[in-house]
Amino acid sequence: TAGKPINCKAAVCWGAGEPLKIEEVTVAPPKAHEVRIHILHTGICHTDEYTRSGKDPEGIFPVILGHEGGGIVESVGEGVTNVAPGDHVIPLYTAECRQCKFCKSGKTNLCGSVRATQGKGQMPDGTVRFKVGDKEIFHFMGTSTFSQYTVVADVSVVKITDAAPLDKACLLGCGITTAWGAVSKLQPGIRGSTVAVFGCGCIGLGCIETARLVGASRIIAVDTNPNKESWAKKFGATDFVNPTQLKEGKTIVQELIDLTDGGLDYTFDATGNVNVMRSALEASHKGWGVCTIIGVAPAGAEISTRPFQLVTGRTWRGSAFGGVKGRTELPQLVDDYLNAKIKVDEYVTHHRTLKEINEGFGDMHTGECIRCVVDM
Ligand code: AHE
């Protein structure tokens, strides 16, 4: 098939707020420095729903969503040296070119090489590889994993070991890695510290697990769903607080400050709710507390707090993909999974076929779902 278009099935979102529709799509062959991947499994993440719903200011339609995939390289374009046909790979929505100002800074994982076209739903040359009939379909996050075949830039893909089951390893393409990095890479001082994690979905549980792994002394999970208590404890939380069940008039911030003699050393927002982000900052300890924002907030939403919160030594920060450089760091994380150093299987609560992908989005909205994996 190399060099020829491939016809396959994909879930297409034709417009903001519409359900996905399974279509026969034509996937053009990879151009220079592009890779065509046979996607075998993909997770569904809240960011896919965020863009589908029309809330993403960068949302563009019609589009093939999906950014948490695993697959096998089918063919490569001219000049591709980092992967070859047959390689097991994970597409990367945070590229790593190793040549741009960002990559060379040593300070961030935010590669600039393909970001402009990726945000416009295009390949780096400004065109697209997907068509339904004559109608061009946009790419999403540089990955578009809700298609049986997709094309990505070579800087946006990493080879992993064949030994890793792709129906699990795909989750390292977004949620678990994002949480792992935000906790273990970005907060080197976390050992022995107190931690609060707001939100016990995939990201929150990943933060809890990683905090335990790196030796946090106390890990307080915060969620409004009482069913999340057992999940949080299974992943390593020492305490669980439900903000809707506090004593009359007591705020979650006050509750956490009381529980911890003044506040947490580290807090993490894994909700995307800007009110929660404020609580997370204000529940961190005077003088040294660090609050990390991971969740994606709705378009136009803004965070606020009294500047005094920062003047008195709290830090508000954020990270994308956990600060992880995908090509350099993901293979090791996959090995850590295979060596049982990090959980992955435990996050998969639901499986769906491609035909059932809209039901998979429905699963995500129930408090019972941590991750739904779509078998393509
Ligand atoms: N396009 C949205 C923002 C979406 C967003 O924040 N995306 C995260 C990844 S979410 C993974 O589930 C991210 O890493 N963004 C960095 C980037 O460069 O896109 C908006 O509000 O415009």
Ligand code: ZN
């Ligand atoms: Zn995601």
